[in-house]
Amino acid sequence: xxxxxxxxxxxxxxxxxxxxxxxxxxxxxxxxxxxxxxxxxxxxxxxxxxxxxxxxxxxxxxxxxxxxxxxxxxxxxxxxxxxxxxxxxxxxxxxxxxxxxxxxxxxxxxxxxxxxxxxxxxxxxxxxxxxxxxxxxxxxxxxxxxxxxxxxxxxxxxxxxxxxxxxxxxxxxxxxxxxxxxxxxxxxxxxxxxxxxxxxxxxxxxxxxxxxxxxxxxxxxxxxxxxxxxxxxxxxxxxxxxxxxxxxxxxxxxxxxxxxxxxxxxxxxxxxxxxxxxxxxxxxxxxxxxxxxxxxxxxxxxxxxxxxxxxxxxxxxxxxxxxxxxxxxxxxxxxxxxxxxxxxxxxxxxxxxxxxxxxxxxxxxxxxxxxxxxxxxxxxxxxxxxxxxxxxxxxxxxxxxxxxxxxxxxxxxxxxxxxxxxxxxxxxxxxxxxxxxxxxxxxxxxxxxxxxxxxxxxxxxxxxxxxxxxxxxxxxxxxxxxxxxxxxxxx
Ligand code: NAD
Numbered sequence: 001x002x003x004x005x006x007x008x009x010x011x012x013x014x015x016x017x018x019x020x021x022x023x024x025x026x027x028x029x030x031x032x033x034x035x036x037x038x039x040x041x042x043x044x045x046x047x048x049x050x051x052x053x054x055x056x057x058x059x060x061x062x063x064x065x066x067x068x069x070x071x072x073x074x075x076x077x078x079x080x081x082x083x084x085x086x087x088x089x090x091x092x093x094x095x096x097x098x099x100x101x102x103x104x105x106x107x108x109x110x111x112x113x114x115x116x117x118x119x120x121x122x123x124x125x126x127x128x129x130x131x132x133x134x135x136x137x138x139x140x141x142x143x144x145x146x147x148x149x150x151x152x153x154x155x156x157x158x159x160x161x162x163x164x165x166x167x168x169x170x171x172x173x174x175x176x177x178x179x180x181x182x183x184x185x186x187x188x189x190x191x192x193x194x195x196x197x198x199x200x201x202x203x204x205x206x207x208x209x210x211x212x213x214x215x216x217x218x219x220x221x222x223x224x225x226x227x228x229x230x231x232x233x234x235x236x237x238x239x240x241x242x243x244x245x246x247x248x249x250x251x252x253x254x255x256x257x258x259x260x261x262x263x264x265x266x267x268x269x270x271x272x273x274x275x276x277x278x279x280x281x282x283x284x285x286x287x288x289x290x291x292x293x294x295x296x297x298x299x300x301x302x303x304x305x306x307x308x309x310x311x312x313x314x315x316x317x318x319x320x321x322x323x324x325x326x327x328x329x330x331x332x333x334x335x336x337x338x339x340x341x342x343x344x345x346x347x348x349x350x351x352x353x354x355x356x357x358x359x360x361x362x363x364x365x366x367x368x369x370x371x372x373x374x375x376x377x378x379x380x381x382x383x384x385x386x387x388x389x390x391x392x393x394x395x396x397x398x399x400x401x402x403x404x405x406x407x408x409x410x411x412x413x414x415x416x417x418x419x420x421x422x423x424x425x426x427x428x429x430x431x432x433x434x435x436x437x438x439x440x441x442x443x444x445x446x447x448x449x450x451x452x453x454x455x456x457x458x459x460x461x462x463x464x465x466x467x468x469x470x471x472x473x474x475x476x477x478x479x480x481x482x483x484x485x486x487x488x489x490x491x
Contacts, residue, residue: 002031004182006040006206007189009047010199013040019208021182024327024334025091025318027366033182036205041174041216044203045223048145048172051200056172057142061116064168068113070195071164075106078191085183086156091367092281093323105156105184111450112164115467122479131486140475142170143248144224147217149238150185151230152178152329153284153390158252159185162227165470167201174203174223176213178230180329182206209234221245227473228252229286232388232414232459239462250463250473252286253456254388255416258409259289259445260399260431263298265421269443271305277419277445279313279372282328283392287417287439287446290389292396293405299398303352303376306396310353310372317364327369328391334368337391341373344384349375349395380408388414402427406434415457419445438464 004021006013015034023030036044051057059067075082082102087094092101122138146166150159155177166173177185185204192202207213214234218226218241226242228235229252242249259277261270277289294302316323328334334357341355354373359365373393378385385395399405409418418435420442422428432440438456441447448454451467463473 001029004031004033004186004206006034006036006044007186007193007202007204008040008044009050009203010193015040019179021089021180022330023088023091024330024368026363027331027368028363030088031183033179033206035207036213036216038216041205041213041220044174044205045145045220047200047203048174049222051172051198052142052144052170054198054200056198056201057170059170061119064170065113065117067195067197068109068116068164068168071191071197072106072109072113074191074195075109075188078187079106082156082184082187085187086181087318089155089181089183090152090329091318091326093318093326094321095323096281097318101154101157104154105160107450108157108160108164112168112470115165115451115471116168119468119471122477128483133484135482135484137480139478139480140169140471141478143474143476144171145222146171146173146474147220147223147226148173148175149214149217149226149228149230150175150177152180153281153286155181156184156188158229159188161465162229162250163188163202165465166227166474167197169471169474171224171474172201172203174205174217176205176207176217179206179208209237215241218242219244223247225249225474227465235461248473250455250465251461252454252465253416253459253461254390254414255286255456255460256291256386256388256412256414257287257289257417257419257437258412258435259292259394260405260409260418260420261292261294261298261302262420262422262424262427263295264423265298266423266443267298267301267305270421271302271309273419273445274306275309275313278394279325279392280446282325282370283372284329284390285446289419289445290394291385291409292394293399293408294396295405296398296400299396303374303396306374307353310374313372315358315369315372325372325392327364327367329368331368333390334370337370337389337393340384340387340389340391340393341370344375344378344382344393344395347378347382347384349382349384350377351375352396354393380411386412402431406431410434410436413459416460417441417456
């Protein structure tokens, strides 16, 4: 059996306390994971500060650009291992992990190397009344030891999205992957070692949230900042802990995203993309749509076409290259999603598709599978229409006017993403800008330029990451102001 150990100060550390890493495909055991103690998290934080006081703290931007590129090259060399680890932990289809999770994980290091290599810094000249002037420029310095706490849905992609810019800016990190997906993070630690990243710069601690590594990081007095992706409720707990030391936080949290489909859209392109927006990663992408609003003339046609596409979907073994949907992440999460199916029934929803656990007649019946599900007929106040479910389920309802749909889409405490489908240019601009979200897509979904600001409004997060926005979060900027006097002249 494989063992996933902690990686602290350049050493692999076992723990007397272990837990099982379970495959959601069939409930089998993938690995034994060594849970970090409070003392080990202390050691990791200390190692980070030592690294900052040593060789790593003296690196310049060009040297760190080279380190990031070495990490990306080593990840690329081991991409098959990453693919296997990610699929074993999550059960996600090969078609997804090989085109999104692993390549994007590698791209995060390359992209932040490029961003750092070309990043401009503020510089301002201020002319003074007496003829002198002041020259201001910003110096970018690391924050210190950054705590990185990540979720299970896109484990490698979301972890590297934070680790890469944190290292680019010269920080040390203490990283805690989700307890459900410890595999790719452990491989990343191996990559750090092979790429020659100095001890203490990248520390990996395994464990859970409360009373475990997650809490130990977020409450640690010597952690300088916390970057977190996960549920909004967990964000609240972490923010409370971070308030103690007035620590900077960057939060990417939950969503209840709207899709708005106007009758003048390109129907085929819309339907192809909406199948992804609803069911990619079994609906476990924070950006997936769970509320679909369709202009009334198109409503019946959309519902029929969606159900027909769902019937043709291949829900199967992750290794089958044709598989479109795998299981949910865990039995616990499946029970939560099934609880929402039950709630929707109780609230009076009509099920157009799904709503049950699929039957395979083999070991997969021990896994965490649910059917792709479409419900209709609920009011906007129903809990299943308001709360994030994070599974392959959406509620579809008709609308009549642009004003109405904008108000309904924005009637949520979340504010992560929207996807809008129309061929009317003016309407595309009007509606996408009116969305109270971090990202509005028009005639597309999940198309990401990594230089752009990414984050959420309301319960969906705090701050923006991506490109320079990430560099600004992971740096302390010191403005240097120099007064330059007129040359003294002899009289
Ligand atoms: P989660 O909040 O349960 O867990 C995320 C991480 O936080 C895990 O590593 C977990 O161990 C840790 N954690 C849990 N409780 C903690 C505590 N009290 N203190 C410190 N750490 C703690 O989230 P999840 O179930 O892993 O992920 C799914 C959620 O993530 C969904 O809500 C989804 O929308 C959100 N998400 C958001 C984005 C985004 O970019 N906005 C991206 C992906 C996922």
